Amino acid sequence: MLQVEKLEVRYGRLAAVRGVSLTVGEGELVSVVGPNGAGKSTTLLAIAGALRGSSGSITFDGKRIDGSSPEAVAALGVSLVPEGRGVFTQLTVKENLLLGTPLRSGRGSVQADLERELARFPVLERCLSANAGKLSGGEQQQLVIARALMSRPRLLLLDEPSLGLAPLLVNRVFEIVAELRASGVTVLLVEQLAHRAVALADRSYVFSHGEVAATGSAEELAAAVDLESSYLGQKAVNDR
């Protein structure tokens, strides 16, 4: 479904992503892990059309999308949940959810989509008329994921959904990602909690200094003896 080939993305003189290649198949959950500054978010932003690569290619469903606008990429069914949530705090939960609907690619009613997401995230149903700013961090994270799903994406890009959440809410976010995968949503997950992401994903890519340092299933990565010290850093060890 998604094929990134030798992607390079620069911020001025800094090459933040240097020749990254990765693939995501339909229905797969693929994680991208690695230390801060490794180029994970930059890669997601480039896939979503928010940043332009200086070389390489990005293909979605057989169509080149590098060079496309974020709107055009979204219209093809790629939805990004960026780091830091981006809830509209002055709007209600329902209004936030409805903001996800203009990009819907399929048929059916908005009401049916709303009901589907409220069934998936019961916590949102209980506070549908509340100001989104009143929600806890974990609830806001569920809201932005639900909002992205309102557009019925074919590929969901999740950037560090557990960031800043209390441990119980982190568990809930990982549960949600597992549920999404079980329901057939294709997910590319960037996570700072490397071990949890790798354990959950079908396949993972370990980024280091803007490059793919290792890739494979949880078992394959575990077999790479110096993985933790070399690529994931102390933080990942602490997450276990």
Ligand SMILES: Nc1ncnc2c1ncn2[C@@H]1O[C@H](COP(=O)(O)OP(=O)(O)OP(=O)(O)O)[C@@H](O)[C@H]1O
């Ligand atoms: N807007 C920007 N302007 C200049 N440099 C940037 C910008 N955004 C990121 N960078 C730099 O690009 C590199 C890759 O950053 P990126 O955010 O992609 O890493 P990351 O792996 O997602 O890390 P993090 O977990 O900290 O978000 C880092 O060196 C970072 O400082």
